[in-house]
Amino acid sequence: MTLIRPLTIGSFTAPNNLLLAPMAGITDSPFRVLCLKGGAGIVCAEMVSAHALHFGSPKSGKMLQVNPKEHPVSMQIFGSDEITIAEAAKNAEAQGADIVDLNAGCPVKKINKAGAGCVLMKDEAKLGRLIEAAVKSVRIPVTLKTRIALTRKELLGARLAKLAENAGAAAVTLHARAAVDVHAGPPNIEALAEACQAVKIPVIGNGGVLDAAAARRFLQAGCAGVMIGRGAVGNPFIFKDIADELEGKPLSAHTPAWRMGVYRDLIRENVSFYGERIGVNRSRKTAGYWIKDFENAAQVRGAFVRMDALADIETLFARTLERLETQKNP
Structure with missing residues (x-):
């Protein structure tokens, strides 16, 4: 069935x-x-x-x-x-x-x-x-x-x-x-x-x-x-x-880099919907679910929750994603 x-x-x-x-x-x-x-x-x-x-x-x-x-x-x-x-x-x-x-x-x-x-x-x-x-x-x-x-x-x-x-x-x-x-x-x-x-x-x-x-x-x-x-x-x-x-179909791989990319897009949408201050604040609530399972994840998460500006968050995520891609393809 x-x-x-x-x-x-x-x-x-x-x-x-x-x-x-x-x-x-x-x-x-x-x-x-x-x-x-x-x-x-x-x-x-x-x-x-x-x-x-x-x-x-x-x-x-x-x-x-x-x-x-x-x-x-x-x-x-x-x-x-x-x-x-x-x-x-x-x-x-x-x-x-x-x-x-x-x-x-x-x-x-x-x-x-x-x-x-x-x-x-x-x-x-x-x-x-x-x-x-x-x-x-x-x-x-x-x-x-x-x-x-x-x-x-x-x-x-x-x-x-x-x-x-x-x-x-x-x-x-x-x-x-x-x-x-x-x-x-x-x-x-x-x-x-x-x-x-x-x-x-x-x-x-x-x-x-x-x-x-x-x-x-x-x-x-x-x-x-x-x-x-x-x-x-x-x-x-x-x-x-x-x-x-x-249904017996192959599963998609959800790497830390994939998760960070999805989270970045969600933060952008939150800022677009609520404005920068509220959008960033709401995004912080779930950071522990998203920024995890890679080396220095705790440090990245700590830096993120102290940020208020989307531009700073974009820079942090770009650097983190670049590092994760480098680690995946040395």
Whole structure:
């Protein structure tokens, strides 16, 4: 059976079933475009506050913007009341999102104190109302992203998937770890399989997918798709890599020089999108994922994070790439 195939979510069909996960501060428009080039079937934006959108936050409004180059794109929103969730969903649709996703799995305390994120798993009636509010407000598919459990004591994945289905969600993404585990520990594949059996809508598995072997376990458990987060940072072509390996195709070599070249292009796009100061600052956040696996990588990384000007960064990268090419071809 072919594991990599088109993924239908409600009225929308993506070219394949490998998705980019939403990651705060990372999955912005430049990175989403890059991941689509790298083979992602759908890219999901970093979550946007429905409350902030309601009060006209310029920053949140910019986060909701969709680049014509980044389709298919799912726009993730979070919030705790039906009115602002419905407004945010409408806004996402108006901006050009193909799918709107509701976050009910984020374990960050700031989000939880506002009554959003994983605390919604404690109030299933409220969560159902939020999903219904989003579904009724838009014509595009609405999905839910949550977790299999709050703690390891009680698995909730199958029940939450059923709740999402009953509320009108077109798909559900389950992070296969409990909220208390955040990103640590192995994913619970059995809990995902149970959820897949409980509903007719697609269940997308998420959590710790770093290679084709992990993706295969999720898909063989019954997941309609796999969502990849941290594995894409530093290698936005992981989607193509996984698809190629699962289909028996030869893999592309990702050398440190290749990675540095891709990172340089991403920094340029960040500067073009945000302006120099913010674009460089955002690029620094993920430097450890990109500048690695070669002699003096730590020194290059240290020099980069102290730079503010794109011209200086270009010079550093040019010298580093020249040295890496020389080492490869002495």
